[in-house]
């Protein structure tokens with residue numbers, strides 16, 4: 001099939017390093033629905049087959065996109081789910097957002113609906129990137145994790161169709177005890193599929209994800225170091241989700257290699273965390289700092305998105321790195337990392353507590369450690 005990139009999609013956004021994350025999110029996720037035909041073990045949304053009767057309507061969704069535009073030109077909007085393909089107005093919403101100058105991206109589920117024809121229709125509507133999930137490098141491992149036979153083949157077929165259509169592809173992978181050994185083979189698959197970005201999500205135990213086993217802090221440290229090495233050579237970018245201490249590991253990796261950390265490492269605020277560069281609007285219009293931190297700053301169904309992002313007490317507190325508690329509060333990397341606020345909340349109920357997945361203990365810190373670790377371990 002011949003490539004046919006659309007004409008009108010905004011191809012670039014603002015320089016990420018120039019974004020003031022107290023004024024606008026780098027990423028705004030809209031969970032357009034919780035409906036999905038898959039039953040993935042890790043599902044944050046506890047997705048189910050039917051759409052919720054109180055989902056934002058088409059006109060409410062367009063109003064939300066109008067609000068997103070007020071953040072500034074080229075705002076990045078990720079349409080997620082559930083499976084966004086279960087909404088019959090999906091193409092209309094993508095076209096609307098694109099016509100308003102938003103960069104519209106999509107995270108569809110790997111189901112039989114995700115055909116090459118669908119990918120081309122989404123591309124023509126203006127989608128600027130397609131993000132698909134691969135949690136195993138073979139049909140057996142991926143489909144077992146996703147609870148649906150055939151999902152691997154459908155996902156890989158869609159990624160190839162997007163690449164052939166000139167549509168950038170992102171691969172998302174969940175890291176937990178059940179998937180961590182797949183990472184080397186997944187790296188090769190991400191390469192083979194010609195993806196532009198590998199987004200590696202470190203499990204946060206909410207939703208159905210509670211039944212999965214997280215990896216240990218020591219294993220996370222090893223995985224981060226490996227990812228940092230992968231990013232040195234890979235033709236694709238590597239980013240972590242809900243594990244901002246990847247930035248701390250990357251800085252230490254460069255220091256150990258006697259390389260000078262770059263401005264991006266230490267001087268700028270490229271690391272985004274819940275409520276600080278990242279915002280999530282639920283299927284019913286509630287504004288959350290992330291999809292993994294279920295504390296609402298209120299509904300944006302009728303307006304107020306920009307104001308709540310900038311001024312709500314919840315979002316402002318999450319942006320104050322000096323208000324962090326425990327070892328994250330004492331850590332010299334808190335301004336470039338800050339820890340996963342979602343994981344801190346999931347483990348303690350306090351979004352400002354330490355991230356229990358990070359093994360790092362700041363020099364001289366003698367306070368309490370999460371997960372029963374002892375200072376000096």
Ligand code: SF4
Pocket residue numbers: 244245248327328329331332333334337338339340354355358359360361362
């Ligand atoms: S202790 Fe907290 S702020 Fe420091 S590197 Fe670890 S997660 Fe980041």
